[in-house]
Amino acid sequence: MRLVAITWLSCLRRHLQTKTRFLHTLKGPQSDQILMSPTLASLDLPDIWTPISPCHSIPAIHKSFNEQTARILDGKLMSAEIRSKIADQVRQMKKNVGKVPGLAVILVGQRRDSVTYVRNKIIACEEVGIKSVVTELPTDCADADVQNAVMKFNKDPSVHGILVQLPLPQHLDEEKLLDAVCLEKDVDGFHPINMGELALSGREPLFIPCTPKACIELLIRSGVKIAGKRAVVIGRSNIVGLPTSLLLQRHHATVTIVHAYTENPEQTTSEADIVVSAAGVPNLVRGNWIKSGATVIDVGTSPVKDSSCEDGYRLVGDVCFEEVIKVASVITPVPGGVGPMTVTMLLVNALDSAKRMLNYT
Amino acid sequence: MRLVAITWLSCLRRHLQTKTRFLHTLKGPQSDQILMSPTLASLDLPDIWTPISPCHSIPAIHKSFNEQTARILDGKLMSAEIRSKIADQVRQMKKNVGKVPGLAVILVGQRRDSVTYVRNKIIACEEVGIKSVVTELPTDCADADVQNAVMKFNKDPSVHGILVQLPLPQHLDEEKLLDAVCLEKDVDGFHPINMGELALSGREPLFIPCTPKACIELLIRSGVKIAGKRAVVIGRSNIVGLPTSLLLQRHHATVTIVHAYTENPEQTTSEADIVVSAAGVPNLVRGNWIKSGATVIDVGTSPVKDSSCEDGYRLVGDVCFEEVIKVASVITPVPGGVGPMTVTMLLVNALDSAKRMLNYT
Known part of the structure; x- marks a missing residue:
C-alpha cells in the first residue's frame, strides 16, 4: 500500500517537472520585451491533478485516532433552517x-x-x-x-x-x-468588479459567490473559529477556490491555496486547521493529508458510474471520507454538505438583490 | 534576549485575543438576519502589528549558517538596465x-x-x-x-x-x-476591475500594480524559481500584499498571506522558499523567521529618525537585514532593492499604456 502512495507521488512529481519545463519555455524574453516577466495570459495552464488510486488503498496514518469520528455537518438541515427564514421574508415582501x-x-x-x-x-x-x-x-x-x-x-x-x-x-x-x-x-458574483471588491479590504462586493459563502456559513454555524487559524483551500478555480481563499482571508484566517503545481500538497494541507477542498478530484484528500482535529469542507462533486443508483452515477467528493472522518473533528459529506448550502446561498443572494433593487428593507 | 522574544509573542497573542473577541461581537445575528455570516464591511479591522524590539536583540537561531551571506539583489542596477531599454523605446516611439x-x-x-x-x-x-x-x-x-x-x-x-x-x-x-x-x-492597477482580472485566471488586467510587478521581476531576473515553490507574503494591503499574493499565485507558487491576525507568523514564514514582506513594520522579520536558503524580498520602507542623514531620517525595511543575510540565499536591501524597481515598473506601465492607446507596437 505504501508503494501505491509513493508511485502516485512520483507521478505527481514527474507531472510537475513537465509543467515546470513548459513554464520555463514561456519565460524567455522576446527581443523587444523590456521585462523578463511573461504576460499573465501565457501563464494560464490547466490545473491537471494526476488521477488518484481508490480511497481504501492507503490507510490513514493517524492510527491512534482510528476510533475517533468527526462530527458530520448536515448541509440539508442547515439549508432547511435558512430556507424557512427566506420563505418568511419573501412572504413579507409580497405582502408589503x-x-x-x-x-x-x-x-x-x-x-x-x-x-x-x-x-x-x-x-x-x-x-x-x-x-x-x-x-x-x-x-x-x-x-x-x-x-x-x-x-x-x-x-x-x-x-x-x-x-x-x-x-x-x-x-x-x-x-x-x-x-x-x-x-x-x-x-x-463572478463579474470581475465583484471579485475585485471581494479581494480589496475596505470594499464590499454586491454579491459573494455562492459556494464560498456556503463554506463560511457552514463554518460559522458549526462554531468553527476562523480568525487567526490556518486554512488551506485546495484548487484555485475562479468560481470556488479563488473566492473562497479571498473570503476566508477577509475572515482573518491565514490562507494558503494548494493547487496542482504545489510541491508536497499533503504536507501543506496537513498544517491546516481548516481545509476546503475544491479540486474536483475524487479521493484526492486522504487521511494523512489532515491534521488531527481539523475541520474539512468538501466542495468536490465528481460523478462516478454506479449502476445501483437511479441515474446510473453517484456524486463523490474530493475527500476520502472513511479515512478523514477518523482524523478530522468536523467534516461535510458529499452529497448533503456544501451542495444544498450553495443553492441556499443563491436564494439569499436573489433575495438580497430584490431588496436592494426594490429599496425594501 | 530570549525573554524579549517571548514577551513580544505574548503581546501579539494578547492583541490577537482582544481582536478575536471583537470579531465575536460582530458575529451575533440580528433578528431579521438570515445568515450567521457578518457583512464583509464589518470584518475590516486595522492590521496593527505590535511594535518590535530593535533588530540586534534576538540572534538568528540558525547558528550553523552564521558564516553564510546571502546574495544581495541590486535593484538600482536592474532598474538602470530596464530604464535604458525604456528610453530606447520612447525614442523610437517619438521618431515613428x-x-x-x-x-x-x-x-x-x-x-x-x-x-x-x-x-x-x-x-x-x-x-x-x-x-x-x-x-x-x-x-x-x-x-x-x-x-x-x-x-x-x-x-x-x-x-x-x-x-x-x-x-x-x-x-x-x-x-x-x-x-x-x-x-x-x-x-x-488599483481599480477593482484590474484587481479582479489579476485574481481571475484566464483573464488579464490592463495593468499590474507596480510593487508586485517589481517583486516578480526581481525574482525572475535573479533566477529564483517561483512555480511550485512555497511563498509567504507578509501583510495584506490593497496596494502591495494582496496583489503580490495574487501575482505569485499566477506564477504557480503556493502562496500564504501572513497578517497581523496570523497565529505563529514566524512558524508559517519559516516554511517558505520565497518571503515577500510588506507589513511596514521595521525589523518584523528576524533571522529565525527565515528558512535556510530562502529568498527574501523586503518591500517595507519605514522612516526612522536619524540625525546623521541629510533629511533627518532614513528608510528601514521590514527585514532585520543583519540577521536574515546569514540565513537567506538571496535578499533585497532597503533602500536600493524593491524601491527603484517599483518606480521602474511605473515607467513600464506608462509606456505600455501609451503603446496600447496609440495602437503602436
Whole structure:
C-alpha cells in the first residue's frame, strides 16, 4: 500500500517537472520585451491533478485516532433552517410591496450535471416563493444568442438575479458573456468588479459567490473559529477556490491555496486547521493529508458510474471520507454538505438583490 | 534576549485575543438576519502589528549558517538596465509617431514621504523621456477637487497614465477617487476591475500594480524559481500584499498571506522558499523567521529618525537585514532593492499604456 502512495507521488512529481519545463519555455524574453516577466495570459495552464488510486488503498496514518469520528455537518438541515427564514421574508415582501424576488437562469446545452443543478435551483426557488425563469439554448448556439438572453433579463425589472449556468460549451466566450450580466443582478458574483471588491479590504462586493459563502456559513454555524487559524483551500478555480481563499482571508484566517503545481500538497494541507477542498478530484484528500482535529469542507462533486443508483452515477467528493472522518473533528459529506448550502446561498443572494433593487428593507 | 522574544509573542497573542473577541461581537445575528455570516464591511479591522524590539536583540537561531551571506539583489542596477531599454523605446516611439508616453500625478498635501516618492517618479520619467505633469492640491481640498483633476487627465489624450499618490488625507473618499481614474490609464492597477482580472485566471488586467510587478521581476531576473515553490507574503494591503499574493499565485507558487491576525507568523514564514514582506513594520522579520536558503524580498520602507542623514531620517525595511543575510540565499536591501524597481515598473506601465492607446507596437 505504501508503494501505491509513493508511485502516485512520483507521478505527481514527474507531472510537475513537465509543467515546470513548459513554464520555463514561456519565460524567455522576446527581443523587444523590456521585462523578463511573461504576460499573465501565457501563464494560464490547466490545473491537471494526476488521477488518484481508490480511497481504501492507503490507510490513514493517524492510527491512534482510528476510533475517533468527526462530527458530520448536515448541509440539508442547515439549508432547511435558512430556507424557512427566506420563505418568511419573501412572504413579507409580497405582502408589503406586492412583489417577490425573480431569478433568471440561462442554460446552454443539456449537460447532465448542469441540467440537474439548474433543476435543483428552480425547485429551491419554488420552495421559498422566489419566481424563476429558465432560458434554454441549444449547445451550438452563438455568443449573440446567450448575450441577447442576458440583455433581455438585464432590462426586465421583475428579474433581480441572473445566472449563466457554467461550464458553457467551449466555442462560447465565457468571459464576455459573464461580463454582460449587469452588476446589480450578478447573483453568482463572478463579474470581475465583484471579485475585485471581494479581494480589496475596505470594499464590499454586491454579491459573494455562492459556494464560498456556503463554506463560511457552514463554518460559522458549526462554531468553527476562523480568525487567526490556518486554512488551506485546495484548487484555485475562479468560481470556488479563488473566492473562497479571498473570503476566508477577509475572515482573518491565514490562507494558503494548494493547487496542482504545489510541491508536497499533503504536507501543506496537513498544517491546516481548516481545509476546503475544491479540486474536483475524487479521493484526492486522504487521511494523512489532515491534521488531527481539523475541520474539512468538501466542495468536490465528481460523478462516478454506479449502476445501483437511479441515474446510473453517484456524486463523490474530493475527500476520502472513511479515512478523514477518523482524523478530522468536523467534516461535510458529499452529497448533503456544501451542495444544498450553495443553492441556499443563491436564494439569499436573489433575495438580497430584490431588496436592494426594490429599496425594501 | 530570549525573554524579549517571548514577551513580544505574548503581546501579539494578547492583541490577537482582544481582536478575536471583537470579531465575536460582530458575529451575533440580528433578528431579521438570515445568515450567521457578518457583512464583509464589518470584518475590516486595522492590521496593527505590535511594535518590535530593535533588530540586534534576538540572534538568528540558525547558528550553523552564521558564516553564510546571502546574495544581495541590486535593484538600482536592474532598474538602470530596464530604464535604458525604456528610453530606447520612447525614442523610437517619438521618431515613428511623434509622440511620447505621458504620466499625470495628483499629489494632495505635502506628506514628506509622498513628496519624495512623487519627486523620484518625476525624475525617473525625465530620465527615460516620458512626459510628466503633477497637479498639487492642498491637504484640505475637497473630493470634487481631486475628482476634477482626475477627470481632466482622463480626457487629455497626451496623458496615458494617471496616478493618485496614496495615502490621501483621511477626509477624502479614496475608493471613489481611485474608481474615477479611467481604466485604460490606471497605471497603478488599483481599480477593482484590474484587481479582479489579476485574481481571475484566464483573464488579464490592463495593468499590474507596480510593487508586485517589481517583486516578480526581481525574482525572475535573479533566477529564483517561483512555480511550485512555497511563498509567504507578509501583510495584506490593497496596494502591495494582496496583489503580490495574487501575482505569485499566477506564477504557480503556493502562496500564504501572513497578517497581523496570523497565529505563529514566524512558524508559517519559516516554511517558505520565497518571503515577500510588506507589513511596514521595521525589523518584523528576524533571522529565525527565515528558512535556510530562502529568498527574501523586503518591500517595507519605514522612516526612522536619524540625525546623521541629510533629511533627518532614513528608510528601514521590514527585514532585520543583519540577521536574515546569514540565513537567506538571496535578499533585497532597503533602500536600493524593491524601491527603484517599483518606480521602474511605473515607467513600464506608462509606456505600455501609451503603446496600447496609440495602437503602436
